[in-house]
Amino acid sequence: MSQSRTSPEIDRLISLLAKMPGLGPRSARRAALDLIKKRDQLMRPLSEALRAAADNIKTCTTCGNIDAQNPCYICAAPNRDKTVICVVQDVGDLWAMERAAAFRGQYHVLGGTLSALDGIRPEDLNIASLIDRARGEGISEIILAMNATVDGQTTAHYITDQLEGTEVNISRLAHGVPVGGELDYLDDGTISAALKSRRPF
Amino acid sequence: MSQSRTSPEIDRLISLLAKMPGLGPRSARRAALDLIKKRDQLMRPLSEALRAAADNIKTCTTCGNIDAQNPCYICAAPNRDKTVICVVQDVGDLWAMERAAAFRGQYHVLGGTLSALDGIRPEDLNIASLIDRARGEGISEIILAMNATVDGQTTAHYITDQLEGTEVNISRLAHGVPVGGELDYLDDGTISAALKSRRPF
Numbered sequence: 532m533s534q535s536r537t538s539p540e541i542d543r544l545i546s547l548l549a550k551m552p553g554l555g556p557r558s559a560r561r562a563a564l565d566l567i568k569k570r571d572q573l574m575r576p577l578s579e580a581l582r583a584a585a586d587n588i589k590t591c592t593t594c595g596n597i598d599a600q601n602p603c604y605i606c607a608a609p610n611r612d613k614t615v616i617c618v619v620q621d622v623g624d625l626w627a628m629e630r631a632a633a634f635r636g637q638y639h640v641l642g643g644t645l646s647a648l649d650g651i652r653p654e655d656l657n658i659a660s661l662i663d664r665a666r667g668e669g670i671s672e673i674i675l676a677m678n679a680t681v682d683g684q685t686t687a688h689y690i691t692d693q694l695e696g697t698e699v700n701i702s703r704l705a706h707g708v709p710v711g712g713e714l715d716y717l718d719d720g721t722i723s724a725a726l727k728s729r730r731p732f
Numbered sequence: 733m734s735q736s737r738t739s740p741e742i743d744r745l746i747s748l749l750a751k752m753p754g755l756g757p758r759s760a761r762r763a764a765l766d767l768i769k770k771r772d773q774l775m776r777p778l779s780e781a782l783r784a785a786a787d788n789i790k791t792c793t794t795c796g797n798i799d800a801q802n803p804c805y806i807c808a809a810p811n812r813d814k815t816v817i818c819v820v821q822d823v824g825d826l827w828a829m830e831r832a833a834a835f836r837g838q839y840h841v842l843g844g845t846l847s848a849l850d851g852i853r854p855e856d857l858n859i860a861s862l863i864d865r866a867r868g869e870g871i872s873e874i875i876l877a878m879n880a881t882v883d884g885q886t887t888a889h890y891i892t893d894q895l896e897g898t899e900v901n902i903s904r905l906a907h908g909v910p911v912g913g914e915l916d917y918l919d920d921g922t923i924s925a926a927l928k929s930r931r932p933f
Contacts, residue, residue, distance in 0.1 A: 537799070537827065537830075538788075538789070538798075538799045538800040538801075538805065539800070540781070540784050540785045540788050540789060540800050541785060541789065541798070541799075543781045543784075544778075544781045544782065544784075544785045547774065547777055547778045547781050548778070550770075550774055551763050551766065551767070551774075551778075552759070552762055552763055552766045553754065553755055553759040553762065553763060554754055554755070554763075558753070558754040560824060560827065561753050561754065561824065562752050562753055562754060562755075563785075564798075564822070564823055564824050565752065565753045566752070566782065566785070567785065567786075567789055567798055570786050570789075573748065573751055573752075574782055574785070574786045575782070575783070575786050576748055577745075577748045577749070577752075577782055578779045578780075578782035578783040578786065579779075580741070580744045580745045580748050581745065581767065581775055581776070581778055581779035581782070582776070582779040583741050583744075583745075584741045584742060584744075584745045584764075584767070584768065584775065585768075585771050585772075585775045585776050585779065587739075587741050588739070588741060588742065588768055588771075597739075597742070597765075597768055598738070598739045598742075599739040599740070599741050600739075604739070621765070622765055623761060623762065623765050626738065626761065629738075
């Protein structure tokens with residue numbers, strides 16, 4: 532893997548590219564060559580975009596979303612429902628919810644899930660601030676939109692426990708057959724969840 | 733795929749990352765989030781490394797390699813054999829040869845292969861400069877290290893034709909069983925090539 536014979540500029544670029552998720556040493560070399568070929572169309576704009584994002588992107592102190600403004604564009608939007616908070620693990624999940632364009636309320640980004648294995652405790656996540664928001668004025672519903680994994684569901688249970696005694700309704704995303712999904716390709720857990728939650732036709 | 737609801741800085745970063753080879757829209761989103769999390773460890777250094785490479789990397793006018801200096805570190809090295817030129821398709825192939833550390837001569841980077849389908853003609857590649865170098869003083873051997881593809885071999889044949897009448901020896905890389913390779917997994921062409929070029933044991 533030694534790159535020691537190429538120039539230090541290329542070495543450094545490759546070793547940084549290789550740290551990006553989805554790129555290993557080989558694809559980082561390929562990306563570096565491609566970038567050098569597209570110096571003005573891609574390499575300089577990307578350098579600028581990285582710098583601009585590093586300088587301007589902030590974490591919203593209300594919900595944990597990232598944006599160039601704080602509070603973020605969702606917390607600041609006057610036309611979104613202020614009474615419902617959708618709790619997600621990460622900003623990527625918030626983006627996925629927004630792409631689905633099916634939710635017009637507020638978000639709360641936990642920054643991960645509880646995990647005994649990885650030593651992630653409640654105080655490592657934005658759970659206290661969620662409880663504060665939920666206890667505040669005018670919140671009627673908390674939607675727990677964690678991943679359907681063991682850690683995600685553990686976190687959902689923990690949050691439900693913490694919210695006990697408040698007036699807030701707590702819901703979670705439905706489990707079931709994915710739209711477009713074929714039964715033959717689904718795991719047993721999904722099929723039994725879909726059966727248990729069957730709806731009148 | 734719409735990112736229109738995130739901030740323009742993040743939108744732009746994701747759309748540029750998605751143009752890198754090996755990253756699509758989904759992995760670009762994941763990479764952008766990861767970069768924002770590692771703002772000072774990865775995002776700013778990468779922006780700097782891209783700018784430094786864009787500013788400093790030149791193409792060597794002798795061999796077509798890329799480096800911060802022209803002539804490149806290989807053409808400029810006093811202790812490398814000046815009489816042998818290894819012809820490769822791309823800078824990535826030159827890097828692969830150098831990683832193998834089995835060649836101590838000069839290189840010539842063609843910048844691609846002839847291709848009737850893609851309309852790539854001899855004048856689109858660095859072939860004329862190769863012929864000039866080969867006809868110059870003191871070159872004893874040209875090693876054609878093109879990929880073992882149809883286009884690679886067509887290019888090798890074309891160069892061989894162009895070099896007719898010179899004193900230079902022309903060779904190509906051996907075809908055969910890759911080191912560590914198992915016969916059962918090799919294609920027929922490789923096995924017959926390895927058999928044809930069998931060597932006394």
